[in-house]
Amino acid sequence: MRIVLLGAPGAGKGTQCKRIAAKYGVLHLSSGDILRQERAASTELGKKAQSYMDSGALVPDNLIVEMMVGAINKASKKGFVLDGFPRTVNQAVELDKLLARNGKKIDAVLNLEINEQVVVKRMSGRRSCPKCGAVYHIENLKPKTPGICDHDGTKLVQRPDDNPEVVLNRLKTYHQQTKPVVDYYKKNNTVYDINANEDADEVGTLAFEKLDALVSV
Ligand code: AP5
Numbered sequence: 707m708r709i710v711l712l713g714a715p716g717a718g719k720g721t722q723c724k725r726i727a728a729k730y731g732v733l734h735l736s737s738g739d740i741l742r743q744e745r746a747a748s749t750e751l752g753k754k755a756q757s758y759m760d761s762g763a764l765v766p767d768n769l770i771v772e773m774m775v776g777a778i779n780k781a782s783k784k785g786f787v788l789d790g791f792p793r794t795v796n797q798a799v800e801l802d803k804l805l806a807r808n809g810k811k812i813d814a815v816l817n818l819e820i821n822e823q824v825v826v827k828r829m830s831g832r833r834s835c836p837k838c839g840a841v842y843h844i845e846n847l848k849p850k851t852p853g854i855c856d857h858d859g860t861k862l863v864q865r866p867d868d869n870p871e872v873v874l875n876r877l878k879t880y881h882q883q884t885k886p887v888v889d890y891y892k893k894n895n896t897v898y899d900i901n902a903n904e905d906a907d908e909v910g911t912l913a914f915e916k917l918d919a920l921v922s923v
Contacts, residue, residue, distance in 0.1 A: 707732055707785040707920065708810065710792070712888055713818030715876040716825040716832070717902045718909055720841055722818070723789040725910045730917065733781045736789040737774060739839055741765065744773075746836075759867055762875030764793060764883055771800045778804065785813075793884045798891065814920055815891045816913055818902035822877060829873050833862035847906060 707730055711719045720736055727734035741759060744752030751773060755765045764770075774791050778801075792798040805811050831844040835855035842849045842862060849856050867876065891897050898916045902909050 707787075707917070708805070708813050709785070709787040709917070710812050710815045710891070711787060711789050711818065712815060712884070712891070713902060714820055714822070714825055714880045714884075715873065716828040717818040717820045718828070718906060719789045719818060721847070721906050722816075722910060722913055723787045724841075726787045726913065726917065729914065730787075730921070731784045733784070733786040734789060735774065735777050735781070735786050735791070737770060737791040737793070738789070740773060740777060760872070762867060762872040762879055764879055767794055767796050767800075771797060774801070775804055792887055795886050795890050798887050802894075812891070812895055814917065815888075815895050815897040816916065817888055817891075817897055817899045818909070819899055820902040824903050825877065826870070826873060829868045830870070832868055833864060835860050836863050 709726065709732065711723055711726075713719050720739070723734045723736065726732065741752070741755045745756055745759075746752070751769060754769060758765045770791065770793075774788075774797075778786060778788075788801075792801050802811070828843065828846070831846065833842045833844060833849075833853070834840065835842075835858065837860040838855065838857050840855055840857055841847070842855075844852075849862065853862050854860070855862055867873075888897065898913075900909060900912045900916075904912075
């Protein structure tokens with residue numbers, strides 16, 4: 707199964723992709739997580755991406771496409787769920803070309819729809835584990851011990867691009883460059899709009915309903 711999750715920053719893409727990967731055995735590929743790993747390892751790509759990420763702008767398409775093609779090519783036959791990619795129409799076109807070369811296409815696009823006031827609240831309360839990437843929220847998805855990762859006991863951190871000024875830029879970037887990707891997919895693929903304002907379990911149930919129907923076809 708090849709799935710794309712679209713949605714504004716903080717819509718819950720990462721949270722739901724982890725659940726989808728666990729349930730269907732597909733590989734979770736998050737462009738943001740891969741970029742953060744590249745930065746942590748101080749690679750050339752990580753250094754080039756840094757200033758774009760810190761300001762809430764998109765990293766140039768050529769860098770992202772090369773990075774994601776490499777990651778997608780490593781996915782097993784079970785497929786993948788893409789989180790944060792594609793984020794421009796050009797990226798979506800390149801992804802389609804890559805899949806078409808192997809006679810494949812995206813099977814489903816889940817579009818997480820969310821109110822912006824909810825986004826701001828989610829981002830300001832997000833905490834993540836710098837070691838394993840687990841994501842929490844100080845009110846909605848609390849770790850067992852405040853500030854500590856349930857999985858490996860690492861101290862949780864706040865992402866630098868979650869400060870209110872950068873969040874506003876990320877939302878602006880989303881509207882200008884990523885919203886058109888939803889329209890692109892609506893022309894060529896099956897897109898399921900999902901109300902992502904609900905709690906994480908409920909959003910997960912809505913997503914699973916759509917994906918279960920695909921698996922049983
Ligand atoms: P990226 O890491 O992809 O950030 P994003 O798209 O802005 O998305 P987020 O990770 O902030 O949010 P999310 O939707 O995954 O929400 P989450 O599940 O964490 O990208 C970062 C940067 O990298 C970009 O700005 C750009 O510079 C660059 N980049 C990445 N991909 C790129 C690309 N393709 N092209 C160019 N540049 C690229 O949830 C958020 C919080 O809410 C958490 O605390 C969570 O616990 C909580 N939460 C989640 N769901 C719920 C719920 N239903 N109810 C209550 N709380 C919830």
